[in-house]
Amino acid sequence: MIEIIRCVSCEGFGWSEDDDGQAEDCDWCGGIGYVYRRGGRDQQIPIADLPGLSDQLEQLETERMREIGYTGEAKKPWEQAVREGKFPKPPRS
Ligand SMILES: [Zn+2]
Numbered sequence: 001m002i003e004i005i006r007c008v009s010c011e012g013f014g015w016s017e018d019d020d021g022q023a024e025d026c027d028w029c030g031g032i033g034y035v036y037r038r039g040g041r042d043q044q045i046p047i048a049d050l051p052g053l054s055d056q057l058e059q060l061e062t063e064r065m066r067e068i069g070y071t072g073e074a075k076k077p078w079e080q081a082v083r084e085g086k087f088p089k090p091p092r093s
Contacts, residue, residue: 003037
């Protein structure tokens with residue numbers, strides 16, 4: 001049973017600020033903001049899995065945005081990464 005959980009390191013943001021105030025991709029989740037939890041262990045989600053997980057991630061992100069009181073369009077770390085050409089684009093449905 002594999003769960004997808006919010007990254008404990010960056011709280012789902014996908015990045016963190018270093019001491020100089022520079023935004024850096026989170027090491028724990030690889031900039032995705034979410035990780036697999038498998039048998040009580042967190043594991044980075046392989047980039048190749050992302051296209052198949054976009055619905056699940058979107059749902060988690062919507063929840064997260066609601067929690068922090070953000071009502072605008074969700075800012076999705078993995079979609080930005082796609083835009084930057086870092087991750088493969090999800091297949092069109
Ligand atoms: Zn993270």
